[in-house]
Amino acid sequence: MPVRFYPVIFVVLWASAFVSAKYGMMGAGPFSFLFTRFVIVMGLFGVMAVVMRSRWPRRQDMAPTLIAGVLMHGVYLGGVFYAVSLGTPAGIASLIVSIQPIITAFLALVVLGEVIRRLQWLGIALGMIGVVLVISPRLGGEVPAVGLLSCLISVYAMSVGTIVQKRYLGQIDLVSGNALQAMAAAAFYGFLLLTVENYQLEWTLEVTLSMIWIVSAVSIGAVTILMLLIRSGQMAATSSLFFMVPPVSALMGYVAFGEVLGAMGILGFIIASAGVWLVNRPEKP
Numbered sequence: 001m002p003v004r005f006y007p008v009i010f011v012v013l014w015a016s017a018f019v020s021a022k023y024g025m026m027g028a029g030p031f032s033f034l035f036t037r038f039v040i041v042m043g044l045f046g047v048m049a050v051v052m053r054s055r056w057p058r059r060q061d062m063a064p065t066l067i068a069g070v071l072m073h074g075v076y077l078g079g080v081f082y083a084v085s086l087g088t089p090a091g092i093a094s095l096i097v098s099i100q101p102i103i104t105a106f107l108a109l110v111v112l113g114e115v116i117r118r119l120q121w122l123g124i125a126l127g128m129i130g131v132v133l134v135i136s137p138r139l140g141g142e143v144p145a146v147g148l149l150s151c152l153i154s155v156y157a158m159s160v161g162t163i164v165q166k167r168y169l170g171q172i173d174l175v176s177g178n179a180l181q182a183m184a185a186a187a188f189y190g191f192l193l194l195t196v197e198n199y200q201l202e203w204t205l206e207v208t209l210s211m212i213w214i215v216s217a218v219s220i221g222a223v224t225i226l227m228l229l230i231r232s233g234q235m236a237a238t239s240s241l242f243f244m245v246p247p248v249s250a251l252m253g254y255v256a257f258g259e260v261l262g263a264m265g266i267l268g269f270i271i272a273s274a275g276v277w278l279v280n281r282p283e284k285p
Helices: 003-024 030-053 059-085 090-097 100-112 118-138 145-168 174-195 205-232 237-256 264-278
Strands: none
Touching: 003 205, 003 264, 030 059, 030 174, 030 205, 059 090, 059 118, 059 174, 090 118, 090 145, 090 205, 100 145, 118 205, 118 237, 118 264, 145 205, 145 237, 174 205, 205 237, 237 264
16 A cells, blocks of 8 residues: 555544444443453454564563553543543544644754754644644533543544654564553553443443444554554654644544534644645655
């Protein structure tokens, strides 16, 4: 498959997780669902690593691998799910999480020394404006302080996790690396099940189909593509793709659940798309 299609496929698959998770939460607690998800992912990647005789990370790469797994798949996802479970409106949670590309761009500038052009900063700004327009109709309601803090922690965790992945894990095998990162995430959610939530998951048809899709399309498909994009591309360009997730999720919600997608949402989708195009536009020689 041509590499140029990877960003589009990633956005569609990653955005589909939010729609699929809505079905999954009908019969499962958030941490219970995520724990089960990553136990399955760990097993699948583990078997693939053995069958494919993948090279396992070196001892010096083990700590960064596990840390990135906890941050990107544990704290990030768990923080958002926990915030929503506390009563944080989904629109506000999405808006807070959408600042992740901005934080990542600054971290890439400071930590990795990446050069971010003025047009790319403009694209990042347009991406954020587009997200605000898409989400604005869904904003409202009181925001629990703990929920707000949880969202902020999750967005910083994702930003730091991607920087760790870029700086220290550029050469690790994707199959064995994903197996270890899924193991780290499963351990993180296992701890939360011991301290925050009793295990609650009923294998209804909705939960089963949601789990199958999220494990195969998102945890295996989208995450692998994300690792490839992080490894080969500029962090500002890769992280800017997350600006497209809320608009695409809104489109999917319109199709799947009949959720309202008005003129403001369509305008936001167009502006966010233009912003992502600017960030990823090749520099003229």
